Amino acid sequence: MSNKLLVRRAAVLGAGVMGAQIAAHLTNAGVDTVLFDLPAKEGDPNGVVTRAIANLGKLSPAPLAGKGLAARIIPANYDDGLELLKDCDIVIEAIAERMDWKQDLYRKIAPFVADHAVLASNTSGLGINALADVLPEQLRHRFCGVHFFNPPRYMHLAELIPARTTDKAVLEGLETFLTTTLGKGVVVAKDTPNFIGNRIGVFSMLAAMHHTEQFGLGFDTVDALTGPLIGRPKSATYRTADVVGLDTMAHVIKTMADTLPDDPWHKYFKTPKWLAALIEKGALGQKTRAGVYTKKGKDILVLDLKAQDYRASTSELDADVATLLKERNPAKKFAALRASQHPQAKFLWACFRDTFHYSACHLESIADTARDVDLAMRWGYGWSMGPFESWQAAGWKQVAEWIAEDIVAGKAMSTAALPDWVFDGREGVHTSEGSYSPARNDKVPRSSNPVYARQRFPDPLLGESFPQGHTVFENDGVRLWADEGDDIAVLSFKTKMHTVNDHVLNGIQEAIGIAERDFRGLVIWQPKEPFSAGADLSGALGLLQAGDLKGFEAMVANFQATSQRIKYSLVPVVAAVRGLALGGGCEFQMHAAHTVFALESYIGLVEAGVGLLPAGGGLKELAVRASDKAGATGDVFAELKTAFESVAMAKVATSAVEAKELKLARDGDTVVFNAFELLHVAKAQALALAESGYRPPLPARNIRVAGDVGIATFKMLLVNMLEGRFISPHDYEIASRIATVICGGEVDKDSLVDEDWLIRLEREHFVALAQMPKTQERIAHMLKTGKPLRN
Structure with a gap:
């Protein structure tokens, strides 16, 4: 069957x-x-x-x-x-x-x-x-x-x-x-109440609530301690409860109390008094706009149990504890947490200890392997490491001894003994051979279900590594690699946020040359999100501030040349996109023979936000596509309208599906739902194109443009927005230039131009904008704050 x-x-x-x-x-x-x-x-x-x-x-x-x-x-x-x-x-x-x-x-x-x-x-x-x-x-x-x-x-x-x-x-x-x-x-998961994720996740929240009271900490302080500082989501503990709904939280706690009468931690499965009081008042969290937190105007207030009222949220983190949490070595970090006398550190050690204790005692009954627990916590609760990974990273034997000492000393939440397997001489539960299963008393490898053959790099657990392929070519910006005997090479960027600098531009061009010679196709893929946050702005601003206009122009020309190299490569170049693909990152995928998007791809030509326009061939490509769509007789302007709005308003698509609606992706591009399958699908697409006798497109020489009439029509829309104060004069300046480029410049409506003409227009207007003080202010502000400046 x-x-x-x-x-x-x-x-x-x-x-x-x-x-x-x-x-x-x-x-x-x-x-x-x-x-x-x-x-x-x-x-x-x-x-x-x-x-x-x-x-x-x-x-x-x-x-x-x-x-x-x-x-x-x-x-x-x-x-x-x-x-x-x-x-x-x-x-x-x-x-x-x-x-x-x-x-x-x-x-x-x-x-x-x-x-x-x-x-x-x-x-x-x-x-x-x-x-x-x-x-x-x-x-x-x-x-x-x-x-x-x-x-x-x-x-x-x-x-x-x-x-x-x-x-x-x-x-x-x-x-x-x-x-x-x-x-x-x-x-x-096994058929036990709350399965794996909620069983461990809700327990860890109950433990945090218990220790909040024990150590006399404020809710906001606990959230500051139990968020990104320890590899957990920003919503931490109490904000998560507000988001989930305090009534839902109470219901889950009651389910645990009713269905787990023999759990050694049973006495803690009850709704804290303050939580019951909030629910009674109808303060159920985010859905009722008040819970543990509430908003007053722009201020966020937090419940203060002593005062029985809300106060401004401050989250006073002790400086020493904050420093201790920055320690890179987990063994040193846990030792320092346990040794510290500060209530905040004691609170954290207690939360980790009790979650480790609970997870070890219940592993055999709720899951087949420790891997299942750790992946459930990462994927369901957004923890960067599951409980067993954290324990193992901190030194399995030492932490186990500390937990045992605390149980004997009556400090742990339960007197239940740790299972025997914890002390059988092991260094942890995850090894390269597999993950420990108490029921089988064995290390169990990952699932052999054929669907996992589609994941070349699954989400790695501690102690797991996957072969990185052999390096074919590498420079400071990129690495080109392939698996043994494979026809498709893979290109990955090495820069921070995969931004594009000269090393990346030159690396792409070189890699395509190698792929044309030695491979049948090339996939541009990053091992981690994002795909690319766009051009390296600090480098560009440096050239401008130094007054090196020649160097700046050369960089823009090189960017455009790289996009064209991708488009006209003799072997298919397939872009594999997930996460952010902004500015130049978006333009590269626009020039690929095909793009495979993960559903959660956030794509935009956002240059207007820093006072510029897309000049890596993006506007040129939009003009080419509008001309192709309109054919010999249709209305080119109508085909440009959505694309113009996307660029002028620096819109970012909130999914790959929306990227198609905004005209930043092609209707025929592929959307993949599992990001871990992205590379597999992209390589298959590249091979399919190669197998079907791939040739790059012929150079676009007869591009029909909207011309002066198109520019005038767009400017009319912009004047209305300017007069209504929806946009600033500098916004108007940028958007007018975007309209000029996308419409092919001040030529007659329906004139025919070639790609070089459009590329030159892009470059001219980009360089002109870059020299304006208001644009340079915007770039500097973005680099400093990460937010766009409206000037």
């Missing part, structure tokens, strides 16, 4: 916050999706769902990758829509967390679920086996739990929870679908 899950259409049951967002993400991925809920009491029976779909547009961050996608979701209700289920290949149930409601719904839909379809419950903690028990015999082997994290588009983690009856092939097929189609990082 094939374990391939073929999904033409999906159904999501429940149009609440999670259900609607899961439906949105399925739609992002091109899956035809039906969203169900109860019939409305009056009016359109699908009213509940249509309102939920409309609400998707208001959520931030946006669940939909493109504005028009909401209309693709099919609304339905349980009274007259169940026939639609017969065509669905996967059914995801996401109704409220009540066992009786879920079971009633399963009885109702069972007769309509197709014989081959997979049924999955998106529960965050209810028993999967208990849910399976109410299903008819023929459905049980196709049922399991799949737990998406909120928000489903952005959180990488999806926990897969098999029931006792789940067919292995069904699980493998679902894991493949979640990984490639929806772009998720899948962790298989």
Whole structure:
């Protein structure tokens, strides 16, 4: 039997916050999706769902990758829509967390679920086996739990929870679908309350709450301690609780109290008094605009328990503790934390100690391996390292002794002994052979599911490394490498944020020459985000301030030459983009034979923000595309309008799908949902182009432009904005020059020009803007603050 899950259409049951967002993400991925809920009491029976779909547009961050996608979701209700289920290949149930409601719904839909379809419950903690028990015999082997994290588009983690009856092939097929189609990082969990991510994650929050009180710290101080300083998200502890919703938090804590009576930490599974009081007042966090934090005008206030009122948030971090946390060596850092007498350091050591203790004691019951726990915490909670990685990095044996000492001394939250395997002489749980599994008492390698062959560089755990390929060519800006016997070479940038300087420009040109000679294609790909934050502004400003106009012009000309080299390479150059691709980074992918985008690609020609215009061939390329689209007779100006607005307003696409809408990506470019598969797909595209007899495009000689009429029309729009004070006079200056270049200069409407003409225009206007004091102010301000200046 094939374990391939073929999904033409999906159904999501429940149009609440999670259900609607899961439906949105399925739609992002091109899956035809039906969203169900109860019939409305009056009016359109699908009213509940249509309102939920409309609400998707208001959520931030946006669940939909493109504005028009909401209309693709099919609304339905349980009274007259169940026939639609017969065509669905996967059914995801996401109704409220009540066992009786879920079971009633399963009885109702069972007769309509197709014989081959997979049924999955998106529960965050209810028993999967208990849910399976109410299903008819023929459905049980196709049922399991799949737990998406909120928000489903952005959180990488999806926990897969098999029931006792789940067919292995069904699980493998679902894991493949979640990984490639929806772009998720899948962790298989055991059927225990709250599974892996929330079991460890909520415990770590409860531990932080307990120690906040014990050491008398303010909520804002704890957030300053438990955020990026220790490799956790900015929302840290209490801000996370506000975002999740304090009522939701209390509900999860109650679930732990009810379902884990034998947990040695059970006495801590209760809602703190202050949390219950906030909930009673209706202060539920972000959704009610007040919780642990609230906003007053522009100020952020934090709850002060002593004063029983909000005060200005200060987050006083002790200078010594802050210095201690900057220590690069984890062993030294943990030793210093444990030795320190400062309440802030004692608080942190206690939080780490109790989370390590809890994770070790529960590993065997909740997961197969330590890897599953660490990846769940990284992908579901945004930790830079999971608990076992942190422990191992700090020195496994030493930390284990310290935890044991604290347990004996009555300092730990529980007297439960650490499991024997912790002390069997090991140096940790992760090795190059695999990750430790207490149940098997063995090191278990990564999953052998064929879907993972698509990940050349998976997210590495501590102690894991993946072969880097052999270096073909390297300079100070780039590295060109390939795998043994491979026809496609890969080019990666070495600069900070992958910005573009002379070394990168010269390196790209040299690499393309090598690829033409020795390979069949070239992929531009970065091992880490971003793709490229654009030109190296400090270098450019240096040349201008030194008055080296010749050097500055030469740099711009070299940039343009590099883009043209990418476009006219004799082997296909494919750009593999994820994260930011701004300015020159965006222009490089515009010149590639093809671009493969990760869904989370944020692309923009943002030069206007620093007082410049795109001059790496971007405007030229937009003019060429408009001419091609309009053909011999169409309206070139109409094709330019969206592109002009994108550039003049320095818009950044919030997804690869939106990049196409803004005309910064081509309609035919590929969008990949799993960033770890990006390199695999890009290499396959390059090979496919080579196999089909690739030739670069012929030089564009007859480009039809919008000319003086186009420029005048754009300027009319700009004058209105200037008079309405929406833009400054310098904004007007920049945008007018962008209009001039994109329309092909002051020539007659529908004149024919060539690429060189457009490239020269780009360069002239770029150099003219660069010499203006207001532009230089903008560049300096951006370099200093990272924010654009409106002058």
